[in-house]
Amino acid sequence: MRRWAGLVLLALFAAGAAQAQEPAPAAGDTAALVVEVREARIPWMSPPLDTLSRPVVRGEQDYVGRQPLELNELLEGVPGAQVLELGGEEGPWQVVVRGGDPNDVAVYVDGILWNDPLGRPVNLSVIPAPLVDRVVVYRGAAPPGYPVSGSAGVIDIRLKPAVSSRVVSGRLSYDSFYNDEAAASVSGKLLTGAGLVGAGMAGGRAEYLFIDDRGAPADSGNDREDLRSHNGFGNYDLLLKWDRKAGSYRVYTAGYIGYQERQLTGPDGVSADEAESSARRGMLYAGVRRPGFLSPNVDVGVRLHYLLEDSTLKDREGEIGPARDETGRWTRAGADFFVDYYGLKSQEFSGCVSLYSDSYQPEDRLDRLVDDVIYNRSSVYFTLADRISLIEGRLTARPVVRYAYEENDYRGPTLTGLVEGERQSANTMHLSIDLAVNYLITEELALTASNSKYQRSPQFLEEFGDRRELRGNLDLRPETSSNQEIGLVYEPGRLWRFDAFRAEWRVYENEIDQRIGWEPLPDGTYAADNLGAGIVTGTELSLALNLQDEVILDLAFAYQEPRNLREDNDLPGVSRTLGHLGVSLARSYGEIFYDLYYQGERPLDEANDVMAGPRWVHNLGILYYRENYSVGFKAVNLGNDRSPEVIGYPVAGTRYMVFMELKD
Numbered sequence: 001m002r003r004w005a006g007l008v009l010l011a012l013f014a015a016g017a018a019q020a021q022e023p024a025p026a027a028g029d030t031a032a033l034v035v036e037v038r039e040a041r042i043p044w045m046s047p048p049l050d051t052l053s054r055p056v057v058r059g060e061q062d063y064v065g066r067q068p069l070e071l072n073e074l075l076e077g078v079p080g081a082q083v084l085e086l087g088g089e090e091g092p093w094q095v096v097v098r099g100g101d102p103n104d105v106a107v108y109v110d111g112i113l114w115n116d117p118l119g120r121p122v123n124l125s126v127i128p129a130p131l132v133d134r135v136v137v138y139r140g141a142a143p144p145g146y147p148v149s150g151s152a153g154v155i156d157i158r159l160k161p162a163v164s165s166r167v168v169s170g171r172l173s174y175d176s177f178y179n180d181e182a183a184a185s186v187s188g189k190l191l192t193g194a195g196l197v198g199a200g201m202a203g204g205r206a207e208y209l210f211i212d213d214r215g216a217p218a219d220s221g222n223d224r225e226d227l228r229s230h231n232g233f234g235n236y237d238l239l240l241k242w243d244r245k246a247g248s249y250r251v252y253t254a255g256y257i258g259y260q261e262r263q264l265t266g267p268d269g270v271s272a273d274e275a276e277s278s279a280r281r282g283m284l285y286a287g288v289r290r291p292g293f294l295s296p297n298v299d300v301g302v303r304l305h306y307l308l309e310d311s312t313l314k315d316r317e318g319e320i321g322p323a324r325d326e327t328g329r330w331t332r333a334g335a336d337f338f339v340d341y342y343g344l345k346s347q348e349f350s351g352c353v354s355l356y357s358d359s360y361q362p363e364d365r366l367d368r369l370v371d372d373v374i375y376n377r378s379s380v381y382f383t384l385a386d387r388i389s390l391i392e393g394r395l396t397a398r399p400v401v402r403y404a405y406e407e408n409d410y411r412g413p414t415l416t417g418l419v420e421g422e423r424q425s426a427n428t429m430h431l432s433i434d435l436a437v438n439y440l441i442t443e444e445l446a447l448t449a450s451n452s453k454y455q456r457s458p459q460f461l462e463e464f465g466d467r468r469e470l471r472g473n474l475d476l477r478p479e480t481s482s483n484q485e486i487g488l489v490y491e492p493g494r495l496w497r498f499d500a501f502r503a504e505w506r507v508y509e510n511e512i513d514q515r516i517g518w519e520p521l522p523d524g525t526y527a528a529d530n531l532g533a534g535i536v537t538g539t540e541l542s543l544a545l546n547l548q549d550e551v552i553l554d555l556a557f558a559y560q561e562p563r564n565l566r567e568d569n570d571l572p573g574v575s576r577t578l579g580h581l582g583v584s585l586a587r588s589y590g591e592i593f594y595d596l597y598y599q600g601e602r603p604l605d606e607a608n609d610v611m612a613g614p615r616w617v618h619n620l621g622i623l624y625y626r627e628n629y630s631v632g633f634k635a636v637n638l639g640n641d642r643s644p645e646v647i648g649y650p651v652a653g654t655r656y657m658v659f660m661e662l663k664d
Contacts, residue, residue: 071129071157076597076617077580078137079504079540079556083599094121097139097153098510099536099560099576104481106142106150109157110254112285112305113148116330117358117377126260126281128237130171130183130200133160139540140483140508141434141450144385144400147336147354149432151454151481152510159256162196162241164189173659175636179204185239193244193251203234232263253286279311287336301338307331328362352383379406394440404430431455444492448506452483482511487540500546510536535563554582576601589626595619615639621657631660 072083075095082096094102102121107114114122135157142154170184185198236259243252261278287303309330334356341349356379385400406428436450456479487506495501511534538560545553558578577600584593597617621634637654 071124071127071132071135073595073619074129074132074135075124075137075155077554077556077582077595079506079542080139080508080538080558080560080578081137082576082578093123093125095124095155097137097150097155098483098508098538099562101152104150104152106146106148106154107157108146108154109256109283110159110285111145111156111303112283112307113146113334113356114307115148115150116309117332117360117375126235126258126279127157128183128200128235128239128258130181130202131159131185131198131237131239133158139506140485141400141436141452143398144350144352144383145338147352147381147383147402148404149400149402149434149452149454151432151452151483159239159241159254160185160187160196160198162190162194162243162252163187164194168663170662171659173657175204175655175657179655190242191244192246193242195243196239196241198237198239200237201235204232234261235259248290248292250289251287252289254284256281256283258282277311277313279309282306282308289338297342299338299340299342301336303336303338305332305334305336326362328360330358330360332356332358347389348387350383350385350387352381354381354383355379356381374409376409377406379404395437396439397435397437400434400436402430402432402434404428406430429457431457444490446489446491447487448489449486450484454479454481456480484509484511495545498545498547499549500544502542502544504540504542506540508538508540510538537561537563550586552582552584552586554580556580589624591623591625593619593621593623629660629662631658633658 072093072095075081076083080098082099084094084096084102095105096102097105105121107122107124109127116122135155138149138154138156140153142149146154146156166186166188168184168186171181173179173181179202181200181202183198183200185196187194187196189195238257239254240256241252241254243250258281259278260281261276263276283305285303285305287301289299289301291299293300307330309328311328313326334354337353339351356377358375358377358379360375381402381404383400383402385398387396387398389396408428432452432454434450434452437448439447441447485506485508487504490503492501538558541555541557543553543555545551556579558576560576560578562575577598579596579598581596582594584591586592595618597619599615601614616639618637619634620637621632623630623632625631634657635654636657
């Protein structure tokens with residue numbers, strides 16, 4: 001039924017767009033906040049060599065006619081990024097950058113921060129892949145346009161832009177695992193501006209493997225590694241955008257609504273374990289930009305945004321876990337103020353002030369352990385950045401300073417270790433300093449280096465005791481972390497017969513000096529405990545080339561080696577080898593493509609080898625396209641061994657997918 005609804009939706013969109021009159025394209029017409037231009041299609045790219053904080057950019061243009069079914073396929077090939085597919089009841093997946101923690105990655109959607117106030121990692125499975133235009137990944141230092149920068153990096157997911165020239169696209173897919181997807185978008189002239197309407201729906205079934213070794217070694221015969229859960233899912237998304245340029249002003253607004261449902265009907269042999277979950281997420285923002293405000297060298301802007309997330313979980317009691325009936329609501333209202341100053345030819349200045357107000361209220365309807373818990377946070381973020389060019393523009397440096405002040409207020413029982421109705425407050429300060437340097441050895445070869453330092457310092461009120469023995473939230477912990485890197489980038493443009501060629505090498509050190517958690521004590525208070533002192537060193541290699549748009553090669557490799565600073569510390573604990581190989585053979589009428597993603601893990605402690613193992617994905621497909629449409633077939637083979645990061649992950653197997661995309 002969902003597939004037929006998708007077909008009807010697609011037909012309505014296409015019919016409505018066909019009746020619209022196609023206006024002439026406007027110069028520079030786009031609602032995207034960042035625009036990248038390149039002459040030849042290569043699997044990944046970054047800005048020119050004199051641009052700092054060089055991101056990896058992956059977008060729809062990298063997968064012409066075969067945009068991935070899931071957003072994780074855009075991220076798995078990014079050097080140094082690892083996708084964690086957690087499976088389980090809600091089927092979330094997260095991203096680790098450079099061997100850190102998912103909590104250390106700041107995730108933005110259209111420039112709006114999506115990390116929640118409790119510091120939990122963002123579940124990227126809720127973001128609609130068919131409505132994504134591109135993904136920008138910053139490893140380490142990030143530019144000043146982001147008021148919050150994770151110590152490991154920043155992921156900015158850009159949704160499809162609104163343009164005044166008519167653009168119609170639609171996509172359908174179906175695979176042998178009974179998963180289907182339908183999406184469509186129409187962009188064109190609307191009310192003296194540019195408008196976009198996009199919608200998508202997806203559903204099906206995914207199987208996940210659960211491991212319960214019961215503390216026994218791998219060869220004990222006591223492992224339950226073949227328990228499978230059948231995870232039915234459905235995603236429904238709607239995106240609206242409007243953008244208008246009037247004189248020197250640009251006004252834009254967007255709204256997004258998404259609904260996600262999950263139903264767990266396994267594992268096999270444990271039929272009593274059944275769970276249902278759902279989540280509703282909405283985003284609304286509006287802004288205005290004014291170039292040349294008071295001076296031709298000054299640009300200003302303001303943006304207001306609002307986020308809302310409602311979630312529910314109902315779980316019957318079974319062998320895997322206890323019964324649960326939980327709800328939660330998180331809201332955020334915020335405002336961002338931007339100032340950019342373009343001074344002398346060798347210097348630029350950027351500033352940003354952001355105001356956030358967060359509220360989170362969970363409820364457990366069975367045991368009421370977290371009933372009436374209320375968490376409120378008010379935040380002020382200041383970002384200042386300068387850009388200096390020296391030695392006739394060959395050496396550029398950009399320091400970025402970010403400072404945040406938060407007021408946190410907790411009320412309620414278990415979440416904070418307090419009795420019901422008792423209140424706790426804490427003020428938290430965040431300070432991060434990023435310095436990125438770029439030196440042009442030649443016009444084609446650049447030396448890059450960066451250093452990022454992050455410090456979080458919560459200050460609890462005196463009435464709640466000292467910091468060694470207090471009643472505190474697990475997510476309000478002191479933390480110091482840093483990331484240093486150095487690298488070479490070679491981008492000659494044309495090389496031999498190649499129309500585009502790019503090679504990159506980086507080495508880095510990601511240090512977690514302190515990651516403090518609160519250990520519960522018998523008297524109901526908490527004691528501080530250092531949970532994660534460690535260092536991750538790594539090497540990243542990338543190579544991309546394009547031969548007349550007929551042969552495209554993408555190669556990425558990363559190796560991460562952790563070193564614990566405490567004998568009793570389990571973090572980070574695992575060496576990782578991450579790799580991606582992509583090959584595309586294309587002609588004017590079609591394309592054959594192959595992608596290999598590999599994640600290898602090796603524990604530092606041989607006694608824990610039961611919890612480690614490789615994961616790999618093979619994508620092999622063929623694509624036929626014409627000016628207005630494309631059809632394709634893809635086989636996806638997934639291989640898995642045990643992973644230390646998860647309690648449930650996708651079952652190994654091969655699925656076969658057919659898909660179609662329409663454009664006008």
